[in-house]
Amino acid sequence: MPRQTESRARLLDAALIVFRTRGYTATRVEDVCAEAGVTKGSFFHHFKTKEELAVAAAERFSEHADTLFAGAPYRAVADPRERLLGYVALRRALLDGPLPEVTCLLGTLVQETYEIHPAIGRAAGEHILAHADEVGAMAAAAKAACAPEADWSAEGLGRHIQAVIQGAFILAKAGGGTDAARECLDHLGRYLELLLPPVEEGRQAAA
Amino acid sequence: MPRQTESRARLLDAALIVFRTRGYTATRVEDVCAEAGVTKGSFFHHFKTKEELAVAAAERFSEHADTLFAGAPYRAVADPRERLLGYVALRRALLDGPLPEVTCLLGTLVQETYEIHPAIGRAAGEHILAHADEVGAMAAAAKAACAPEADWSAEGLGRHIQAVIQGAFILAKAGGGTDAARECLDHLGRYLELLLPPVEEGRQAAA
DNA sequence: TGATCCATACCGACTGGTCGGTATAGAAAG
DNA sequence: CTTTCTATACCGACCAGTCGGTATGGATCA
Numbered sequence: 001m002p003r004q005t006e007s008r009a010r011l012l013d014a015a016l017i018v019f020r021t022r023g024y025t026a027t028r029v030e031d032v033c034a035e036a037g038v039t040k041g042s043f044f045h046h047f048k049t050k051e052e053l054a055v056a057a058a059e060r061f062s063e064h065a066d067t068l069f070a071g072a073p074y075r076a077v078a079d080p081r082e083r084l085l086g087y088v089a090l091r092r093a094l095l096d097g098p099l100p101e102v103t104c105l106l107g108t109l110v111q112e113t114y115e116i117h118p119a120i121g122r123a124a125g126e127h128i129l130a131h132a133d134e135v136g137a138m139a140a141a142a143k144a145a146c147a148p149e150a151d152w153s154a155e156g157l158g159r160h161i162q163a164v165i166q167g168a169f170i171l172a173k174a175g176g177g178t179d180a181a182r183e184c185l186d187h188l189g190r191y192l193e194l195l196l197p198p199v200e201e202g203r204q205a206a207a
Numbered sequence: 208m209p210r211q212t213e214s215r216a217r218l219l220d221a222a223l224i225v226f227r228t229r230g231y232t233a234t235r236v237e238d239v240c241a242e243a244g245v246t247k248g249s250f251f252h253h254f255k256t257k258e259e260l261a262v263a264a265a266e267r268f269s270e271h272a273d274t275l276f277a278g279a280p281y282r283a284v285a286d287p288r289e290r291l292l293g294y295v296a297l298r299r300a301l302l303d304g305p306l307p308e309v310t311c312l313l314g315t316l317v318q319e320t321y322e323i324h325p326a327i328g329r330a331a332g333e334h335i336l337a338h339a340d341e342v343g344a345m346a347a348a349a350k351a352a353c354a355p356e357a358d359w360s361a362e363g364l365g366r367h368i369q370a371v372i373q374g375a376f377i378l379a380k381a382g383g384g385t386d387a388a389r390e391c392l393d394h395l396g397r398y399l400e401l402l403l404p405p406v407e408e409g410r411q412a413a414a
Numbered sequence: 415t416g417a418t419c420c421a422t423a424c425c426g427a428c429t430g431g432t433c434g435g436t437a438t439a440g441a442a443a444g
Numbered sequence: 445c446t447t448t449c450t451a452t453a454c455c456g457a458c459c460a461g462t463c464g465g466t467a468t469g470g471a472t473c474a
């Protein structure tokens with residue numbers, strides 16, 4: 001009953017970590033099976049192909065992230081500027097741990113597959129952009145409150161925030177470690193603070 | 208005799224583009240040979256292994272970049288703040304073209320190999336950090352001129368700039384295209400402008 | 415001048431291991 | 445007994461790397 005469903009879930013969770021460690025192409029189906037404690041027969045019962053697993057894993061990763069962020073404390077912050085800064089602070093705090101566990105599966109996948117496995121690249125890319133749009137919505141609220149006349153778009157800022165986070169992961173993998181990544185998020189936070197001057201009682205900053 | 212050396216160079220140049228298109232693992236040695244118009248026999252005459260090719264390609268990419276930037280006009284700008292902004296503007300301008308031709312081989316390689324091919328990951332990572340340090344040196348000059356008391360480090364800012372650029376590539380691959388990448392570099396430029404207030408005649412901005 | 419030798423570059427058929435995917439049969443559940 | 449899931453043996457394509465061989469050109473010496 002839930003046993004069957006459990007194998008599928010175990011395979012997906014295994015994929016999350018194995019793909020982030022070895023990348024898509026270099027991961028063997030049996031690597032995922034071993035990590036999940038399941039055999040190949042079971043794997044191909046649940047997924048038609050390795051590619052299908054990757055698409056499903058991107059989906060699952062995205063759902064995990066949505067759940068995590070939906071329940072995070074920063075969500076309840078009333079002031080939109082502080083809420084946006086709270087998001088960045090959370091992303092910074094999430095940098096604690098080994099790289100394959102803290103980095104983003106979607107960024108890894110899209111980079112490796114965008115030209116050669118369109119289905120995977122598209123799935124991963126869409127989830128990245130969707131998440132960027134959610135952040136963009138927060139940015140829109142903050143912009144409306146702090147810098148309504150500014151000549152940048154909130155959606156663009158949401159994408160920029162995602163880019164900095166993805167870039168921080170690459171920097172960490174390049175040898176900078178999570179410290180360098182954290183420093184990047186500090187710069188990002190500082191940028192947002194400068195870009196969104198806090199509203200003082202009844203006053204609003206211009207662009 | 209320069210003919211022979213030419214084959215090696217052709218293989219390296221082919222590797223630059225093929226690795227950026229297909230990634231390291233998914234590229235077959237024969238893909239590189241085909242792109243270079245050279246046979247497998249010739250390949251293994253010049254490189255002991257595919258891994259060795261990747262390390263050499265990272266090196267070559269880095270040299271290409273160094274040459275490009277060393278000869279660029281922004282280098283001659285006297286004002287350190289404008290010089291740094293000029294670098295970012297150049298990076299933005301370089302975004303014109305198909306993704307596999309404008310993206311960074313080093314970021315691609317490090318992401319895919321950092322856990323499974325230490326030699327490649329190390330080489331790519333070191334070149335990224337070395338380039339970040341060069342940018343960091345420019346940032347140091349700008350900081351000294353515009354914000355000597357600021358509580359961020361120039362090296363950290365150099366790394367941040369690299370991270371934004373790498374992140375912009377991922378965003379582009381995620382479906383945002385080069386437009387989204389350009390927008391990121393616009394944000395980066397704006398950040399630097401805010402961070403480094405221009406020095407007015409004889410005055411210096413504080414942190 | 416040209417005959418001999420050698421080093422470097424190049425060629426492509428072949429091999430041995432790897433790995434995605436299949437076949438098939440058994441276990442568990444209902 | 446049927447359906448769903450798991451296990452294992454197996455297949456065949458693929459591909460990094462090998463190997464025996466050819467081509468080219470420069471040096472050496474009579």
